Amino acid sequence: MNAEIICIGTELLLGQTVDINSAYLARELADLGINLFHKSTVGDNLGRIVPLLRQAWNRSDLVILSGGLGPTQDDLTREAVAELLGEPLEFREEAWEEIVTYFKKIGRPLPESNRRQAMFPASARVLPNRLGTAPGLLVESAGKYLFAFPGVPRELIGLWEEQARPFLKRILTETGHPVLTSKMVRMIGIGESAMEERVMDLIRHQTNPTIALYVGKGDVLLRITARGDSEADNLRRIDALYQQIRERLGEYIYGTDEETLEEVVGRQLLARGWTLATAESCTGGLIGHRLTLVPGSSSYYLGGVISYSNQLKTQLLQVPEAILREHGAVSEATAKAMAEGVRRLTGADVGIGVTGIAGPGGGTETKPVGLVYYSVALPERTVVEHRVFPYNREGNKEAAAQAVLGLLWKTLR
């Protein structure tokens, strides 16, 4: 099954709205094993939408439209589909009732202009939208399918998950399409080429499952994808390959699929019944922010100190003046003293310390921009590492936060 996505909306062509929908749909289609060959964006102009739609309908088995289902004169998706099919738009009582119900639920008056949203081409099916005013639309014709979703991401995702995805899964099964299953393996502490070397033979010799490598922000990712008759079958194949990969790269694998480092270290801390405190200089609070993105993090994360000034390093964290004087604020000794200091100050089981030069200014010959020292203090020992990151200020902060969480994960294993 070959698919095509068309996003409709002038705001997307002005760069005012970033298109989240098409990347979401692309991932979902890949997960279903449906090939996506074209993705395009067009403004709110019937003369440009219709030819594009006709081209898509001719060359693809599945056409997905996003946007243009609102109540205003600019919303032209319904008209475009009607023109494509050569059918008139007709008022659909069932769609109108959905809209009336939605407005009642949110307690707002229903403008007359919303009647437009109940107009559908004769052969189209109405897809009720629980999350907004714009019902979606489905056309089936000669083994081809056309979906139209509202452009609001929450509504599009709702309609996709509740209606389109199950529908397509059923069609794929009925037509004997192979099932696609994949697993993302997340690693930190190894470079892309070093990882590639260790699994090159697997990549070369595997055809099902296949392996693909990606570079994320500070970590490297490996995706295993299997194609087969059933999900259970695929999972068995994926697991066999995953075990081989673990034998070679296990020490770097911190998680799979959508897991984040902050979730993984959260679970490690919970398992030990340990608490954590942070002392951040160059990251300025970003590590605390990431740790607290995890619901329930308050049961292990006490908080900490953003010691952006030397004053707070000495006053709160008790970093000795002598260390700052002799080694400087960006040094192994300072990172270590910060981690140990915040551990002592808060009584946490584990302390983190990070200090560096985010840039663009502040670098020297011996301490360049991007240099970061970071430390994890445990009850029995303290570890320190350093890296030099090549990014801009924001990128260096992000990479530093990821490296610190990576060291914490490694230390708690």
Next chain:
Amino acid sequence: MNAEIICIGTELLLGQTVDINSAYLARELADLGINLFHKSTVGDNLGRIVPLLRQAWNRSDLVILSGGLGPTQDDLTREAVAELLGEPLEFREEAWEEIVTYFKKIGRPLPESNRRQAMFPASARVLPNRLGTAPGLLVESAGKYLFAFPGVPRELIGLWEEQARPFLKRILTETGHPVLTSKMVRMIGIGESAMEERVMDLIRHQTNPTIALYVGKGDVLLRITARGDSEADNLRRIDALYQQIRERLGEYIYGTDEETLEEVVGRQLLARGWTLATAESCTGGLIGHRLTLVPGSSSYYLGGVISYSNQLKTQLLQVPEAILREHGAVSEATAKAMAEGVRRLTGADVGIGVTGIAGPGGGTETKPVGLVYYSVALPERTVVEHRVFPYNREGNKEAAAQAVLGLLWKTLR
């Protein structure tokens, strides 16, 4: 001048890479007053790239390609352009020298496969790329223009800013195209509809400049756009309208164009010679992170405390136990005590305190998820505000950070 963007890369169709380039280029084209009518994405497949390219070259005056200029066999943009033009690819010494120089600069060996990157269609111009290995490409033919840029955003932006934008500006001027100039006005503390009401008559009556409204994360934006013979002319018109808008909305305007709240409060603090410290609970360090995104922030931001646990609220910030017991950790009294506490602890001139329920759990009937209290303590007084945000955990944290910085800005005015 009608433009069209084509992004080339299978990874974009798998949803693994989010396309940042096309939104950037769309904004830039809008700024130049160039109409963008189509945007599309296609995989690394010559049979699909060439027809799309031919269609674009037929219907548009300016075609911009992103991606497919790398050294691997999957990088097919050069081949596609050659096929479009009916020209052979030839080896360009000047492009090769650029590549050799770049590899010398980064101190890495130059793989033989990179010779592909020096192959160009006969009539194409080579655009040297300071920031990477892939030179860009420009074709001019019968008043039409085709640019090809590497897909790495940093490199694309570099080539656009240094070469393509000045080139297009010159073409637009030479062909008597009107100049487009715009100014973004950034506001906080007022809702979208309240803002719209105050300027509705201006929006209705203005044709040049025009006004458009947007809602950002926690703030509202207004864009003034003028069209005229010269930038100076446009700026005069924009300024006249901006003065009218300031009379009506001045109290909410914190910045213009790309200014962020953290930059604006940074300048306010510098102007007064004041220092700042933060006490964050629900935002978990996000405010510190944003403040320290500004280069030079170490001259006014001392740092602070992430008091995620009640223990750190009492121990470090001296929030009285009685307040936590009687009012709770999420309360006006606690926010105030946190702001005053961190000010006292660090000796900063200004203290910030924020406490709330980010969700998804932890809400009650009287204190729902999304409730945030935040406070700014100044030498002479302390102010407190509260809001209830409707977002998910991450969104509530972001909205809270923006609201706190907004209150700080208002207080320092």
